[in-house]
Each structure stands twice: as C-alpha cells, then as structure tokens.
Amino acid sequence: MTGVRVAGVGLTQFGSHPERTGRDLFAEAAVNAREDAGVPLDDIEQLNVGNFAGALSEGQGHMAPLLAEAAGLDCPATRYEEACASAGVAVREGVRTVRSGEADVVLAGGVERMTNQSTEEATEMLAIAADELFEVRAGVTFPAAYALMATAYAESFGVDEDDLKTDLANIASKNHDNAIPNEYAQYQRELTVQEALSAPPVAEPLGLFDCCPITDGASAILLVSDEYAAEHDLDAEVAVVGTGQGTDRMALQDRDHLARTPAADDAAAMAYDEAGIAAADVDVAEVHDCFTIAEVLAIESLGLYEPGEGLGAARRGETRADGETPVNLSGGLKAKGHPVGATGGSQIAELTRLLRGDHPNSDEVTDAEVGVTHNAGGTVASAVVHVLEVAE
Amino acid sequence: MSDAGFDEWMHAFAAEDGYYLACENGHGHLPPRRVCPDCGSTEFTEEALPGTGTVETITTVHVATPAFEADAPYDTAVVDLGPARVTGIVVDAEPGAVAIDDEVEVDVGASETTGDDVLVLRPV
Numbered sequence: 001m002t003g004v005r006v007a008g009v010g011l012t013q014f015g016s017h018p019e020r021t022g023r024d025l026f027a028e029a030a031v032n033a034r035e036d037a038g039v040p041l042d043d044i045e046q047l048n049v050g051n052f053a054g055a056l057s058e059g060q061g062h063m064a065p066l067l068a069e070a071a072g073l074d075c076p077a078t079r080y081e082e083a084c085a086s087a088g089v090a091v092r093e094g095v096r097t098v099r100s101g102e103a104d105v106v107l108a109g110g111v112e113r114m115t116n117q118s119t120e121e122a123t124e125m126l127a128i129a130a131d132e133l134f135e136v137r138a139g140v141t142f143p144a145a146y147a148l149m150a151t152a153y154a155e156s157f158g159v160d161e162d163d164l165k166t167d168l169a170n171i172a173s174k175n176h177d178n179a180i181p182n183e184y185a186q187y188q189r190e191l192t193v194q195e196a197l198s199a200p201p202v203a204e205p206l207g208l209f210d211c212c213p214i215t216d217g218a219s220a221i222l223l224v225s226d227e228y229a230a231e232h233d234l235d236a237e238v239a240v241v242g243t244g245q246g247t248d249r250m251a252l253q254d255r256d257h258l259a260r261t262p263a264a265d266d267a268a269a270m271a272y273d274e275a276g277i278a279a280a281d282v283d284v285a286e287v288h289d290c291f292t293i294a295e296v297l298a299i300e301s302l303g304l305y306e307p308g309e310g311l312g313a314a315r316r317g318e319t320r321a322d323g324e325t326p327v328n329l330s331g332g333l334k335a336k337g338h339p340v341g342a343t344g345g346s347q348i349a350e351l352t353r354l355l356r357g358d359h360p361n362s363d364e365v366t367d368a369e370v371g372v373t374h375n376a377g378g379t380v381a382s383a384v385v386h387v388l389e390v391a392e
Numbered sequence: 393m394s395d396a397g398f399d400e401w402m403h404a405f406a407a408e409d410g411y412y413l414a415c416e417n418g419h420g421h422l423p424p425r426r427v428c429p430d431c432g433s434t435e436f437t438e439e440a441l442p443g444t445g446t447v448e449t450i451t452t453v454h455v456a457t458p459a460f461e462a463d464a465p466y467d468t469a470v471v472d473l474g475p476a477r478v479t480g481i482v483v484d485a486e487p488g489a490v491a492i493d494d495e496v497e498v499d500v501g502a503s504e505t506t507g508d509d510v511l512v513l514r515p516v
Contacts, residue, residue, distance in 0.1 A: 119455065120455075120456075120457065120458050120461060121458070123455060123456070123457050124457040124458055124459070127457050133395060133398045134422065134478075134479055135479055136457075137508075137510065137511070138468055138479040138480050138481055138510065138511055139453060139456065139457075139459075139460045139463065139466060139468045139481045139503075139510070140453075140468055140479060141453060141455065141456060141457055143453075143455065144451050144453045144468055147451035147453075148449045148450070148451050148468070148469075148470060149449070150451075151449045151450060151451060151492070152448065152449040152470075155449065155492050200454070201452070201454045202454055202455045203451045203452065203453045203454065203455070204451055204452040204454070204488070205451075206451075249429065251479070252449075252470055252479070253422075253470050253476075253477035253478060253479050254421070254422075254429075254477070258448065258449050258470065
C-alpha cells in the first residue's frame with residue numbers, strides 16, 4: 001500500500017458570491033490546487049467532488065462531469081454527497097484510491113453555492129440533512145437539531161444555561177479571533193463574548209453567533225502517491241496517514257445518547273489506528289463547528305476531551321491559538337464559513353497550510369507534526385476524520 | 393400523501409392508539425421499518441405505545457423553514473415514550489414554558505403555516 005501526500009491545496013475565498021456559479025467556484029479552487037502542487041493537468045487521473053444541494057440551489061444535478069469540464073479535466077469524475085461531510089468523503093475516497101495503487105494523482109474537494117438563497121430557503125435546504133419524516137415534519141431545522149443536542153448536553157453533564165451559553169460564546173469568539181488573519185475566511189473580524197451572548201436567538205440556547213454563516217465556496221486537494229511525489233521531485237511534505245468514517249442513526253430520537261456523536265468516535269478510532277497515533281499525539285485540529293456546540297462534541301469524539309469536559313476548553317484557553325491543543329486555527333466553519341459540500345476539503349487545505357508553515361496562523365503551531373480534521377454530516381449521522389502528518 | 397405507513401402511524405395517536413414496531417428480539421422502532429437496525433431482524437409486530445411521555449430535550453425555534461414560518465417561535469421536543477422516542481411540536485403552551493422531564497401527551501395537529509398534519513405535544 002502506497003503512502004499518500006498532499007501535493008497541493010486550493011481554496012476560493014469563502015463568503016457571499018451569489019453571482020458566481022458552482023462550476024466557476026470549483027474551477028478556481030482546482031486551478032489553485034494544481035498551481036500549488038506544480039502538477040500538470042494531464043497527470044490527474046480522477047476527480048472526486050463533494051456537493052450537497054446543487055440540485056436545489058442551482059437546479060444542477062450530475063455535478064461531477066460539469067465540474068471536471070470546468071476544471072479542464074478529462075478523467076473519471078464522481079460526486080459524493082454526505083450532507084456537510086460531502087467533501088470529507090470525496091477526499092477519503094481519493095486517499096483510498098491512491099493507496100490502492102489504482103491512481104497516482106487524484107483531485108478531490110467540493111463546492112457549494114448557497115447565498116443565492118434566502119435565509120428561509122437555505123434553512124429549508126439544510127434541514128433535509130435531517131430525517132424528513134420524523135424531524136423535518138416536526139419543525140426541526142438544522143440549528144434546532146443542534147440546539148436539541150446542546151440542551152441534552154447541558155442536562156447530561158449538569159451545566160446551567162448561563163454557563164452553557166458563556167462557554168459556547170467563548171468558542172465563537174475564539175474562532176473569530178483565528179479567522180482575522182485568514183485571507184480565505186468569510187468573517188475576518190473580532191467577535192466578543194458579550195457580542196455573541198447578546199445576539200438574537202435562532203434555536204435556543206443557540207443564538208445567531210453560535211451558528212455558522214451561509215457561504216459560497218470551493219476547495220480542492222491534489223493527492224499524489226509517495227512514488228509520484230518522489231519521481232517528480234514535488235515539495236509535498238504533508239502526508240495523509242489516516243482516514244476514518246462512521247455512521248449513526250439519522251434521527252436524534254433514535255440515538256442512545258443525545259449529546260454524543262459515536263459516528264465521529266468510530267471515524268476517529270479508525271483514522272488514529274491507521275495512523276498509529278493516539279489522541280494525545282494530536283498537535284492541532286480542524287473540527288466541524290457548524291454550531292458552537294458541535295465543536296464541543298467534536299473534540300470529545302476525537303478523544304481530546306472526555307465527555308462533558310470539552311465545553312469549557314475555549315473559555316479555559318486550552319483550544320485557543322496559544323493553547324495546548326489549538327482547534328480551528330482557520331476560523332472554523334463559524335468564522336471561515338461553511339459552503340456545505342466544500343467544507344471537508346477546506347479543512348484538509350487549512351491543516352496542510354498550517355503544517356507546511358504557509359498559513360497565517362502557522363506561527364502558532366511551529367512544532368506541530370500531527371493534525372486531525374473532523375468533518376460531520378447532518379447531526380453527525382456521518383463523520384469523516386483524517387490524520388495528517390509532516391512526513392520525514 | 394401516505395409515506396409507507398408514516399401518516400397512519402402519526403394519526404394513530406389522535407385515536408389514542410399509538411404503536412411502535414417491536415422486532416422479534418424486542419427492539420422498538422417507529423414505522424416504516426423493514427429491518428431492525430439493532431439486530432437485523434425482519435420480523436415485527438405492532439405493539440401499543442403510550443400516548444404520554446417525558447421531554448428529553450427541547451428547543452425554542454425562532455428561525456423556521458418556510459413550512460413553519462407562521463408557527464415560529466415554537467418549541468420542538470424529543471419525547472421518551474418508553475419503547476421509543478418521538479419528535480414533535482409543543483402546543484397549548486407558551487414557547488419556553490415546557491422543560492426537560494415535563495410530561496406531555498402526543499397528538500396530531502396542523503401547521504399554522506401550511507395546514508399540514510404535524511405530530512404535536514401537549515402539556516399534561
């Protein structure tokens with residue numbers, strides 16, 4: 001089994017680009033990844049792209065050949081859909097293809113166009129990541145589902161409502177701080193804890209600033225085999241050494257525990273096992289904070305914290321940029337933005353930049369050798385975890 | 393529109409005849425269900441489900457989808473009925489008035505926005 005390197009990464013600026021089509025966004029990210037890698041177009045043997053809602057937001061199904069064409073590729077192309085974990089799955093399958101020896105060069109990533117929808121339309125679009133019969137028809141929106149988990153978390157671990165909201169506001173504030181220098185981030189501005197706490201409610205206890213924004217954007221990752229990197233003398237020091245995926249019951253009501261995410265537990269265990277690491281080895285993490293409570297559940301599933309202990313990590317400074325385990329140095333979904341089908345790829349791109357030393361926040365993690373990404377679909381009915389390492 | 397038994401199941405609560413599907417190994421699930429996700433069994437019987445249960449988690453939704461725009465703000469809760477849990481919208485109470493561990497009755501109501509049938513939860 002061959003090793004897999006990240007030869008290049010490409011992102012669009014994440015934000016509001018309602019006039020730009022998905023194909024335009026993805027083409028930009030793909031060109032950026034190819035130029036970053038220095039790999040010729042004709043060497044790319046496969047395209048894996050994540051997209052969640054193009055059929056609704058753009059009236060565009062059958063995205064993969066369209067995006068291949070937009071990126072100038074003539075190779076097998078497949079779209080992966082796993083709600084907000086779509087690009088995570090696209091990258092994971094790319095890693096598995098390269099490992100198997102079936103291809104030496106795979107382009108993987110994702111794209112989503114969302115801001116051409118009204119808030120209500122986007123809320124409806126995102127809600128279909130929940131169980132249509134048992135949740136959507138009961139008025140459950142995507143923020144509401146995470147609010148149900150947040151309330152259950154507080155109940156399970158004996159946290160009062162004010163402390164819950166304060167700890168969540170600290171997560172939002174932290175991630176905004178991290179996004180300030182990130183040129184790809186949607187919100188490069190400070191958010192104080194007080195500002196977060198005084199925001200209008202969306203689904204209680206979650207307020208506006210507990211929620212990630214509606215975002216347009218694309219991500220692309222150029223994966224190559226160790227052999228290809230060596231033969232072509234590529235500067236590809238970051239390796240993907242572990243990949244894992246997990247699945248849970250779709251509806252919250254069918255789960256054993258409403259404040260834990262076993263799909264991510266399973267994905268992390270699988271990825272750590274492949275990488276031969278333990279949670280204690282993780283130097284830096286990019287996790288799926290679509291809502292502030294999601295970051296808490298993520299760092300607990302990754303084993304960075306015991307259940308019930310992750311909530312106060314940002315407030316205590318442990319997951320801040322200068323803390324022991326920095327989380328979401330990109331700004332996370334909260335401040336960098338969340339173009340649903342592109343997010344998992346953007347996490348790999350940001351972590352690669354952090355480990356290579358060319359991310360604006362790389363100075364915060366100069367000794368980092370091991371990083372993980374955690375990409376969740378829906379209320380973590382799907383989860384994908386990747387382990388990246390600076391190779392010898 | 394009937395969705396493979398979903399509507400029939402929901403309306404059974406209105407007739408105080410709620411039920412769940414029990415597989416041959418005793419795992420309880422809501423219909424429609426052909427395979428037990430716990431054990432793989434394909435043999436189910438309909439068993440009576442209590443019409444009241446306790447709130448396990450709840451939220452007040454302020455930003456709704458278009459299908460519930462006129463209903464907002466409203467409370468959505470996950471309720472434990474014993475052999476199975478259900479999710480519904482709280483009625484006959486102000487948003488935020490119902491809390492975890494409160495007892496509620498399961499019934500069928502209508503969305504204020506669309507008039508479509510909705511599983512509702514009423515404080516006991």
